[in-house]
Amino acid sequence: MHYEAVIGLEVHAQLLTRTKAFCACSTAYGAPPNTQVCPVCLGLPGALPVMNGEAVRLAVRTALALSCTLRTVSRFARKNYFYPDLPKGYQISQYDEPLSERGHLDVEVGGATKRVGITRVHMEEDAGKNVHHEGVSVVDLNRSGVPLVEIVGEPDLRSAAEAAEYLRSLRDVLMFAGVNDGNLEEGSFRCDANVSLRPAGEAKLGTRVELKNINSFRFVERALAHEIARQQAVLDAGGRVVQETRGWDENEGVTKSLRSKEEAQDYRYFPEPDLPPLVVDDAFVAQVQSTLPELPRAKRERFVAELGVSAYAAQVLTGHPRVAALFEEAATLHGQPARLAAFVQSEVLRDVVTHGLDARIPVSARQVAGLLRLVDAGAISGKQAKEVYAKIVGSERAPEDVVAELGLVQVSDEGVIEAVCRQVIADNPRQAEQLRAGKASLMGFFVGQVMKQTKGSANPRLVNDVLQRLLG
Numbered sequence: 121m122h123y124e125a126v127i128g129l130e131v132h133a134q135l136l137t138r139t140k141a142f143c144a145c146s147t148a149y150g151a152p153p154n155t156q157v158c159p160v161c162l163g164l165p166g167a168l169p170v171m172n173g174e175a176v177r178l179a180v181r182t183a184l185a186l187s188c189t190l191r192t193v194s195r196f197a198r199k200n201y202f203y204p205d206l207p208k209g210y211q212i213s214q215y216d217e218p219l220s221e222r223g224h225l226d227v228e229v230g231g232a233t234k235r236v237g238i239t240r241v242h243m244e245e246d247a248g249k250n251v252h253h254e255g256v257s258v259v260d261l262n263r264s265g266v267p268l269v270e271i272v273g274e275p276d277l278r279s280a281a282e283a284a285e286y287l288r289s290l291r292d293v294l295m296f297a298g299v300n301d302g303n304l305e306e307g308s309f310r311c312d313a314n315v316s317l318r319p320a321g322e323a324k325l326g327t328r329v330e331l332k333n334i335n336s337f338r339f340v341e342r343a344l345a346h347e348i349a350r351q352q353a354v355l356d357a358g359g360r361v362v363q364e365t366r367g368w369d370e371n372e373g374v375t376k377s378l379r380s381k382e383e384a385q386d387y388r389y390f391p392e393p394d395l396p397p398l399v400v401d402d403a404f405v406a407q408v409q410s411t412l413p414e415l416p417r418a419k420r421e422r423f424v425a426e427l428g429v430s431a432y433a434a435q436v437l438t439g440h441p442r443v444a445a446l447f448e449e450a451a452t453l454h455g456q457p458a459r460l461a462a463f464v465q466s467e468v469l470r471d472v473v474t475h476g477l478d479a480r481i482p483v484s485a486r487q488v489a490g491l492l493r494l495v496d497a498g499a500i501s502g503k504q505a506k507e508v509y510a511k512i513v514g515s516e517r518a519p520e521d522v523v524a525e526l527g528l529v530q531v532s533d534e535g536v537i538e539a540v541c542r543q544v545i546a547d548n549p550r551q552a553e554q555l556r557a558g559k560a561s562l563m564g565f566f567v568g569q570v571m572k573q574t575k576g577s578a579n580p581r582l583v584n585d586v587l588q589r590l591l592g
């Protein structure tokens with residue numbers, strides 16, 4: 121029989137606050153165990169939580185980025201369970217009155233756009249971490265009380281590939297929105313999945329299995345594909361899928377049972393008595409909305425429609441917020457986005473190293489734009505540009521200086537160059553007027569004309585300087 125997979129993902133994302141959700145402890149990653157704790161996040165008797173306003177602002181921003189409807193008054197609840205990494209014996213979460221509901225995320229799947237529903241986005245705190253090392257287990261509570269959003273997706277995904285794409289898109293949205301660093305390795309973006317199969321065409325859902333903590337993009341697709349195949353084999357053999365929680369074993373490449381439905385916990389949710397209801401009024405929501413950065417999908421569409429770069433280039437250039445920012449700044453300085461996009465893709469990206477929201481980009485927008493302007497001006501060839509690029513990477517050097525050092529420049533007599541510049545401006549009064557009126561991209565035109573007049577022998581930096589002076 122042909123079966124259809126039904127997948128829904130639940131993502132826990134750490135909000136980028138400096139301090140924890142309900143106390144002033146630091147959220148910085150990598151500190152020695154139990155050095156970022158206080159009576160509140162240790163769950164000591166009598167300690168009272170105080171809501172972190174920045175966490176609320178980032179949670180609202182997350183909800184807005186996912187087109188959710190916000191609840192003006194939401195409520196915190198205690199989710200009770202016992203585990204060594206949970207000193208209070210409960211986690212502060214939201215239950216029947218979450219911060220927001222009914223959003224969506226548009227995902228590109230196989231060349232088409234698919235809208236995936238978001239059931240809800242709510243706030244909660246993280247638990248601590250059990251660390252197992254060389255036969256010894258310790259509890260590190262540095263993470264205890266770190267603010268999270270839980271993003272519950274509708275069971276709209278139909279394959280492992282779709283689920284992986286949804287997860288990538290969701291991570292990109294959170295990173296561009298500036299609410300999360302997308303760092304799976306450090307656990308600030310984590311995913312659980314609900315997977316079931318049903319006969320194709322059937323509306324009723326099959327028995328679902330919960331897959332816990334699939335913490336790498338490399339494995340999410342494999343884990344889901346394996347679980348779909350496992351359930352298919354059970355059904356094909358005439359068996360029944362058992363409702364249970366399974367974990368992904370990366371070493372063996374299989375999912376394994378962790379606990380069955382009979383062992384499922386009753387969390388005995390009840391309203392958190394130590395926190396008042398959370399109120400986000402229309403003015404606050406409007407204020408957060410007004411500071412929401414441009415999201416990757418809108419950015420891609422604008423790069424294509426307004427800057428004329430290819431859909432593929434737009435996809436590559438929006439792979440990281442910092443890369444997108446470098447491209448835009450350089451494109452503005454240079455004036456020819458499509459050419460700049462090609463250069464950034466072929467040369468610059470090779471040297472970019474990203475870590476979460478951080479990116480090491482060893483060249484500035486000004487350097488890249490200046491270099492391409494030299495090529496436009498005919499001062500150096502495209503091949504020489506790569507040579508010059510190799511010399512400016514990791515330095516603050518102006519490409520013009522490297523060109524001069526490499527002996528690629530001839531005429532540097534300012535008097536001679538100024539005479540040519542004046543002539544070119546006199547010959548092109550309309551362009552000169554437009555440039556003075558603010559059309560900066562015309563600078564390339566003037567540089568090009570001067571270089572043409574001097575048969576490529578003028579020092580482009582001087583040409584730029586003189587033109588800036590005459591046209592500025």
Ligand SMILES: [Zn+2]
Pocket residue numbers: 140143144145156157158159160161162265
């Ligand atoms: Zn604390």
